[in-house]
Amino acid sequence: MAYLGYRAGDADTAWGSFFDPHMAPLPAHVVDALHHGPQADQVLLDFACAADLLDDGYLPTETGYGRLRRGGFAVSVLTDMPGVTPRMWDWWFGWHGSDARRYKLWHPRAHASARWADGGGDGHYVGRTSLVEEYLGSTYTKAAIRFVSPEELGLPAHRLGESVAVCARLGSSELPVDIGWLVHQVRPTAGGSEMRSRFWMGGSEVGVRHGNLFANSMIRPVAARQLPDPRDLMVHCAQEMNHLAGFLPALYARFG
Template structure:
């Protein structure tokens, strides 16, 4: 098991983008934090994973930011993060770029991101100029060490194509949306069961930038393009799990929104 890393190596400190690790972390979106502080949302207003294509419609859900435990015991998180000055190309680049080394993951949110790795096979595909930007993360697996609000965990994130997430390709305008999602499996570093989840960040253009309509279904996985509840019957996820994830998501994405435009320009949008 890799140790939790909170400091950079001498080699990492030499990299131009190490400054983003040392910069003050951006204040989390205060509007979203106030919503979450009001407590759990009404589970009846949650979007179920079977209805994922509702997110392709114009407008918004009744609850765009909130968390709860669903009647079937699964956890649910929704967050609408804003990214002023950010483009969809920047988003796709970020998810292709940051998986290649610890520093890139740590500078995203040093309070809770400790390390990341990919397989040698995935690394070769990511670095291959012939691989499209979205294919540099869709179909790839990230192994991360992260505190997503409930203590440090080892998490495996298997990024999926839109089709594998159950998204109707005919309704998906890739000029308007960027799709980042997949199956996650997390395990507390202190021990315990492995916990499945579906993760979806649907980025879409808005005036002045993009927004992320994020959704998490804890206790589920996408299998053959359909959501499957893996949480055993009679088991209920504790409310602390979706609550912690919701607050963490606001914090990490508020910081990413602050650094991404400059970071993208400085790296010239290259994968290296």
């Protein structure tokens, strides 16, 4: 198990001064969603309709979670980010994954380690797999995050200065099992940008990598017991996105 936070020497990098162990309280709309608790699947975005994120305006549940009819659950988180541009997030996803000391900037109370499965360095993320160790609530997880082209989820590629959609298949780094999908759509607003995160976990999104239908039917009941608590995932996402957004413009100005 890797350690949380910075220890002696960890801050001796060009970006070390950006590490801030203090995290702000959750935004009020996230607290409202926690109070609400699980919601109707009909107000949650279906994975097959991920492209609806490209529509103007807002979807019925921008922040919240709920169990899905056919098993598993969905989580949504809206993060308002004054002064942040979609381009900065595109840069961040290509920059942070090669060094745990960068990854820890993002969530100082939960992120323990990160490296690329290909062992490579910075610059891009689509088509690569980020191997991370982090807590979701009190549960330590070793995840493989395989970033895919937005087209794979029906979202067209972005053009510079416009929205960015970060899309990934989520799975285990210890077993050849995937358990979900994520989209972080970042679009410009008057004062900066907003991130609309979506997770679809468990149920029909569980699959054995390079496996077949039979393997899937065996693994799904097992994987269902390994899923994070949706409330912990919503809290974690809201915390890390709000935290990083607070200094992403300064970080990007220096290293972007």
